[in-house]
Amino acid sequence: MKMVANYHTHTYRCHHASGKDEDYVKAALEMGLKTLGFSDHSPWKYQSSFKPRMRMELKDFNDYAQSILSLKEKYKDEIKILLGVEAEYFPEYMEWFKAFKEEYRLDYVIFGNHFYPDDENGRYFGRSCDDDDFLKRYVKNCIEGLESGLYTYLAHPDLFMRSRDYFDEACLAASEAICAYAKKHDVILEYNLEGLRNGSYGYELGYPCPDFWKVAQKYNVKAIVGVDAHDPKSLLNEERIAYAYDFLENLGLEVVKELAL
Numbered sequence: 398m399k400m401v402a403n404y405h406t407h408t409y410r411c412h413h414a415s416g417k418d419e420d421y422v423k424a425a426l427e428m429g430l431k432t433l434g435f436s437d438h439s440p441w442k443y444q445s446s447f448k449p450r451m452r453m454e455l456k457d458f459n460d461y462a463q464s465i466l467s468l469k470e471k472y473k474d475e476i477k478i479l480l481g482v483e484a485e486y487f488p489e490y491m492e493w494f495k496a497f498k499e500e501y502r503l504d505y506v507i508f509g510n511h512f513y514p515d516d517e518n519g520r521y522f523g524r525s526c527d528d529d530d531f532l533k534r535y536v537k538n539c540i541e542g543l544e545s546g547l548y549t550y551l552a553h554p555d556l557f558m559r560s561r562d563y564f565d566e567a568c569l570a571a572s573e574a575i576c577a578y579a580k581k582h583d584v585i586l587e588y589n590l591e592g593l594r595n596g597s598y599g600y601e602l603g604y605p606c607p608d609f610w611k612v613a614q615k616y617n618v619k620a621i622v623g624v625d626a627h628d629p630k631s632l633l634n635e636e637r638i639a640y641a642y643d644f645l646e647n648l649g650l651e652v653v654k655e656l657a658l
Contacts, residue, residue: 398642398643398646398652398654399429399642400428400430400622400624400638400642400654401429401430401431401432401654401655402430402431402432402433402434402654402655402656403425403430403432403433403434403622403623403624403626403632404432404434404436404479404481404505404507404549404550404621404623404656405434405436405483405507405552405587405589405623405624405625405626406421406433406434406435406436406437406624406626406632407435407436407437407438407483407625407626407627408421408435408437408453408461408464410437410453410457410460410461411437411438411451411452411453412449412450412451412452412453413451413627414437414626414627414628415627415628416628416629418435418464418465418468419468420629421433421435421626421629421632422468422472422476422478423629424629424630424632424633425476425632426472426475426476427632427633428632428633428635430476430632431476431477431655432476432477432478432479432655433476433477433478433479434478434479434480434481434504434505434658435461435465435478435479435480435481436481436482436483436505436506436507437452437453437461437482437483438451438452438453438482438483438484438509439452439453439482439483439484439485439494439497439506440452440453440454440455440457440458441455441487441490441493441494441515441517442455442490442493442497443517444489444517445517447516447517449516449517451511451516452516458501462480462501465478465480466480479504479505479658480501480502480503480504481503481504481505481506481507481549482503482506482507483506483507483508483509483552484506484507484508484509484547484548485508485509485510485511485512485515485516485542486508486510486538486539486541486542486545487512487514487515488514488541489514489515490515491545491547494547495547498547504658505549505656505658506547506548506549507548507549507550507552507587507623508539508542508543508547508548508549508550508551508552509552509553510522510535510538510539510542510551510552510556511523511556513531513534513535513538522535522538522556522557522560523556523557523559523560524559524560525560526556526557526558526559526560526561527560527561527562529567532557532561532567532568532571533571535556535557535571536571536574536575539551539554539575539578540574540575540578543578543582543584549585549656549658550584550585550586550587550621550656551575551579551584551585551586551587552587552589552623552625553587553589553591553592553604553605553623553625554575554579554586554587554609555572555604555605555606555609555610556604557571558603558604558606558609559603559604564606564608564609568608568609569608569612572608572609572612572613573612576612576613576615576616576618577616579613579616579618579619580616580617580618583619584618584619585618585619585620585621585653586613586618586619586620586621587620587621587622587623588605588610588620588621588622588623588641588644588645589604589605589623589625590605590622590623590624590625590631590634590637590638590641591624591625591627592604592605593605593637593640593641605641607644610644610645610648610650611648613648613650614648614649614650617649617650617651618650619650619651619652619653620645620650620651620652620653621652621653621654621656622638622641622642622645622652624638
């Protein structure tokens with residue numbers, strides 16, 4: 398199966414990605430994509446002077462939006478370009494985020510469940526889910542966020558495996574809860590390629606986690622492949638992309654190639 402759309406694309410503004418915005422578009426065209434969605438890490442209107450290290454600041458968003466919309470117009474006859482963000486579920490800030498989403502008329506929002514209760518005062522799920530209680534909090538936060546109806550799909554649902562030594566009963570229970578909810582509510586789960594960046598496609602700690610996706614197979618969830626591009630070259634890694642589609646097809650999962658946006 399050939400990739401025709403990628404919706405998980407970052408920019409240099411998040412402080413841990415590189416490359417010019419237009420370079421991502423050129424790479425997408427080289428790969429023959431029909432759609433490229435930009436979804437850099439969303440800013441938040443913090444109540445303090447906190448300076449995030451893994452997302453753009455609110456003052457940077459206008460530049461981000463104007464750049465993506467300009468590229469959308471420039472390449473309108475060659476590729477569909479979408480303006481989105483990857484955002485968490487921060488309960489204290491969700492009313493603000495709803496207004497923010499509407500103000501900028503975002504095409505979509507990816508749910509990247511990274512922190513609780515936020516990155517200002519909280520903990521990163523990818524380093525803290527070795528604690529079984531915090532793993533349960535990860536699941537609870539996933540479900541509460543999805544129930545808000547603000548998100549288009551759930552990115553790297555198996556992020557919690559970054560902090561686990563092995564896939565045990567607690568991991569199985571977490572995976573079952575997420576996949577059962579996704580099936581019941583028709584939520585798309587993302588097979589995230591950032592975890593394959595080191596070329597290790599077998600089961601090692603981290604994500605995407607084969608054991609999680611066996612649970613996804615059991616529940617017959619819908620899946621989408623997300624490059625999670627942090628540099629333009631990520632969009633050109635045909636081997637990694639082909640591996641992902643083959644893996645999901647071998648599980649017999651329905652793979653969503655394009656979103657109805």
